[in-house]
Amino acid sequence: MQLDVSVVLPTHNRPELMKLGVESVLAQKTSATGEVVIVFDACPIEVPDVEVPEGWTVRGISNTRTRGLAGARNSGILAAEGRLVAFLDDDDEWLPGKLAAQLRRFEEKPEAIIVGTAMVVDDGTNRIVRRVPSDDLTHEDFLRNRNPGLHSSSLMFRREVLLGELGLIDEELPRSYGEDYDILLRGSSLGLVTVVNEPLVRVLWTGQSYYFGKWAAYAEALQYLLRKHPDFATIPAALGRIEAQVAFSLASAGQGKEARSWAWRALRHNPKQVKAALAIAISWKLVTPQAITKVVQKLGRGI
Structure with missing residues (x-):
């Protein structure tokens, strides 16, 4: 039977943070089946020792495409076996209820191209909730505003759409910067981008980002x-x-x-x-x- 969801988690030499991200997915309370596909980008495959609930698997693969975030995401998408594909960066975590809420939204709005959630920004001292101005976002909305409350670690797609009309992550983007904004622009030009407007992803901002200051x-x-x-x-x-x-x-x-x-x-x-x-x-x-x-x-x- 096909899995419900594949979580694609690219990583590069951050085993402690990556493990926390994997555990945050496996802690989701839902009857859905799924997998966490950890994509090791230019580093050895070292799958963390975690407790895996029934109906789920955790596996590691190497990035066989362009080095960097875009190629790693695409390696994971192509290896995924779930009908839905979700993203998670290796320094972020899913909060309780995220997966169930997004699965419900896909059922409520089957026409949706992308389903995301709002987020919590954690700078190591403070936690700030960032929501999105509207639950449903148009292409013009994304042209006018990146809507940064919608983070890459909150995004979920139908795998068939990623492999079809929407397409994979753009590996030509310099250093993969803005790859999430690009796919939101492309997705919103095709149809509905909808948001569960609750903070269901924790995004760590303590200067550890590979993009910081570049x-x-x-x-x-x-x-x-x-x-x-x-x-x-x-x-x-x-x-x-x-x-x-x-x-x-x-x-x-x-x-x-x-x-x-x-x-x-x-x-x-x-x-x-x-x-x-x-x-x-x-x-x-x-x-x-x-x-x-x-x-x-x-x-x-x-x-």
């Missing part, structure tokens, strides 16, 4: 997304938002002249873009990106 890579990936999704240009405010993020990243990477060019472009499209003004300030060394990042992360937000 400003040049951020800028490169954001420019890639702008080229890939020309729909941004149909909404000036949406275009200005991404341009401001590019400007901030370039300024933080020390590319001041180019950052200012992107910042002025962003302000022409969206005069309310605070990130564009901050990018100009950083480019002239009036403030540091570290100081700004520290402030926004205390609020449970990211740049």
Whole structure:
């Protein structure tokens, strides 16, 4: 019999955190059957010793595709045996009730392309709940706002959709940055993205992210997304938002002249873009990106 759900968990040399993530999946109280597919990216396969409930399995595989998060996710998707595929990053955890709530939502809305949940941001000292503005999100919603309360570790898909009309994770994205935003943009262009708007994923923000502080890579990936999704240009405010993020990243990477060019472009499209003004300030060394990042992360937000 086909399994109900496959949880794809990419990892790279973080066995302690990864084990906590696996245990958070296996602790879900539901009658669903499933598997946790741990994808070891450029590191040895070392499946943790965990208590596995009846109807579930835990297995490890190697990333046989492009090195990095996108290739690892795709290796897991292609190996998955469940009718549904869920993502979990190796430094995050599912909270009680997540799996059952998403299974119910798929039953309630069989037309859904993606089902996610809200999240809790944990900085090691404080926990901040981040919900999404609406339970049902359109393509325009994602163009205007990343809706960051919807984290990659909360996402669930029908496997047949991932292997069909939606497609796999884009392995061409520089350093895989923004791969979750890309698939949300693609998914919302096909149909409904719906959210169980309760904090059912714990996301750890203590500077352990592989992306943390890689400003040049951020800028490169954001420019890639702008080229890939020309729909941004149909909404000036949406275009200005991404341009401001590019400007901030370039300024933080020390590319001041180019950052200012992107910042002025962003302000022409969206005069309310605070990130564009901050990018100009950083480019002239009036403030540091570290100081700004520290402030926004205390609020449970990211740049």
